[in-house]
Amino acid sequence: MATSQQLVADQFFRIDRSHGEPRIHLGGTFWKVGAVHHLAADRTLSADRFGRRSVTPPGSLIRRTGHGDSWPGDLCASKPTVSVVGIQSRLTPELDMQAGWAGCEGGYDRLRDVLRPDDGTSPFSASAIVSGGRDRFPAMPADTLFAVLDGATAIRWLPEVRIPVVVALIDRSSADESAAMTVLQRRSIGEPVAVAGLGWRAIAGIEALAFEARI
Template structure:
């Protein structure tokens, strides 16, 4: 629980840090996001997801290639826009184009300065 109280943000940035507990949403009896799995882009194949996972975090631009394999109801993709390869952003935008928009504010989270957020519901 001590680690969940830590704040994450850009080094040297003034204010606006998020608590890790607010990002990861551990099992406190009220959060549907307690069962989450982080998938790195550096893997050779998509990993077996823990039973009961409700959230997948695709960590990095190269992890976006796993998006078609994800079967959890919620996915968060962390994409570094400084990458010269824009294929990750294009993949997400293509998925969004056939999805239904969701207001980011409805998720109960607000992006800090330097962070972009977009949300959509995929049509299955």
């Protein structure tokens, strides 16, 4: 459940109408219906993950992507549908970076608040940070619909990934060309897709190509 200031995950009992204005009975507390911005059921969420978190208001980056109005519902997500694969010791500090969209309402968004990675205890998560530096294919959460492979360490697993949408991030300043070769080899057995048709345009300094792979 999301209010203007808190996210609450607990057992839902009923809508209480015994004291005038309807109230939501959640855990050991009652909340006026008018104060609740979003309420969602998750029958798979275990009680050991119940708890509360503070609401992070959406900044300019989130608003620019059209998620400003749906933000309370987005925050209530409890399944990691995005997996970011890479070197964890580098990815974890980057979660505290802030980004914004010039000319849009709102301040900066912290990447951690956008991705909301699963920490193993929180009831609210939308992504998972997965190590790609091991000798075996990294296991991604079963609910993953979108995977980001960050750098050569993660991109080497591209032929093994069976996720609907995969983005491979290649650092062109790196002397290691193995990541680019892995992507091109995978592309050779796929069908080209126009990047413009994806509703996204690469900004200055970024090159992009897209293709649909046959599994």
